[in-house]
Amino acid sequence: MSELTTTAAPPAGGPAAWMASARRARALAGAELRLLWRNRTAMFTALALPIAMVALLGNIGVDQYTGMGVGTVLVTIMIGFVLLFVVYYNLVTAYVARREELVLKRLRVGEATDAEILAGTALPSLAVAFAQIVLVTAGVAIVVGIEAPVNVLLALLGFVLGVVVFVLLAGASTAFTRNVEMAQVSTLPVLMVCMVLSGMLTPVHELPDWLADVARFLPMTPVIDLTNLGLAGLAPDGTSVDFAESFGAAALPTAVAIGWIVVGAWALRRWFRWEPRG
């Protein structure tokens, strides 16, 4: 039995290969989840920070979005914060920590592929991100109420694209992050730009035209656009659309997000280092 399994490698791309790939990523994810649980700082960033942000904004009032209920606005902001802090910031820290501990280097001589190593490390953060969004949405629905979404598929699409974009950007950002402490500084450009200009706090269509044109193409903007479209039928230009019209309005943000995935994947391949600088 062991003879068979050791000598016969499953054909690449077959279902057996996919199963093996998932098993390896899950083993790495299990260890990473333990590490996240044992790291109080990371745990606080992942669990408390997004919720605290939403609670704070809920109290000071966020009704600058015309045509959207407060509950929907809070959920949109929540998704943005979760992608930035639970996915992006957390993963820059995790990848850099594993790199500096020579863990990535060690894993690379095993059976897991590069993609499995990166995905396994990311999985716990993604699970936390998803759970947070579900819980906060439920909480907001109970406390302040929330309207029925116009096209929930687009909201989901926005979240999924956002996850991929920010995992890739986290990987690329490790290239200019020498150690875990430096992650607090090196992540600031992406965090600040996304918070201020991507429609999380101020709608992009209310920015000055020249700034709005730039903001459209930032990595977080398509995620917020798709969420607004899906949850409230609010198109990127500020008009209201119904279910049928929402698909057309989703084309540009989807294209922008896919563009960032291509850029992020390229940057990751080009600059990601698997071991500390010599």
Added chain:
Amino acid sequence: MDDVIEVSELRRSYGGEFDAVRGVTFSVRRGELFALLGTNGAGKTSTLEVIEGLAPPSGGGARVLGHDPYRERASVRPRIGVMLQQGGFPGDLTVRETAAMWAGTLSAPRPVADALEMVVLDARADVAVKQLSGGERRRLDLAMALLGRPEVLFLDEPTTGLDPESRRNTWTLVRRLLDDGTTVLLTTHYLDEAEELADRLAIMHHGRIVRTGTVAEVVAAQPSTITFERDAPGAPPLPELPGALVVDDGRAVTVHTDTLQETLTDVMLWARHHEVVLDQLSARTASLEQAFLAVASENTSELAEEAAA
């Protein structure tokens, strides 16, 4: 025929300028331990990285178990185990958790407890990795390399930082693996380790293999040495010793010879005839260390010529 590792004309250059490996060829037969020795910067790790499938070669190539280790890593990796010179595991996991994680990534792992027992870490299974000593970490790394029941084992300086007892234990373990048919490619800075374990070896220097063969073959080119001290200053002069090089400071004598038996007989007969007492008498064939140091010095002058040319 049954070469498990074949390396031919392997080259590696960095940035097109610096050639770390300059045409290395060797092969490792199934079930043997092959040691790759060399000074720091000789190109050992650069060579290993290609064979382990971590990097493509700049020229030439390597095959492991009949496959290209870089392009066909999915076929090769399940059958090899690698212990890096420098590898790490997350400090906040325990030894057992680390091994369980690693086992989860393998096709056919042996039980975690067995692997930890093999390297005598079973008593430390619930200790966090960050609390292990340097030697214990090396043994954990070795346990991970063994976890997948590898046919081919790569050990890059496996006993660096180990205390003498752990070193002996590791040697015993490696011999047991060889008895079970495992093929081992070892690099080490400890020449006694290579003498102890290697079936064959190669010495690298400045990106090339400059000596290769069994320990006896590599050492054979080096002269044997006889040393002793004469107690009385007024002793009669040494006899004629054909082919030997004698260094005599009046008290301590060192004789280098390619024909140890004849030269030693001459010295002994002379001592008996003149009733000379020889203190600290020692006669030994060359050691691997001697061969190694000779390589390092002769190639330095060769390099100087090359630079001048």
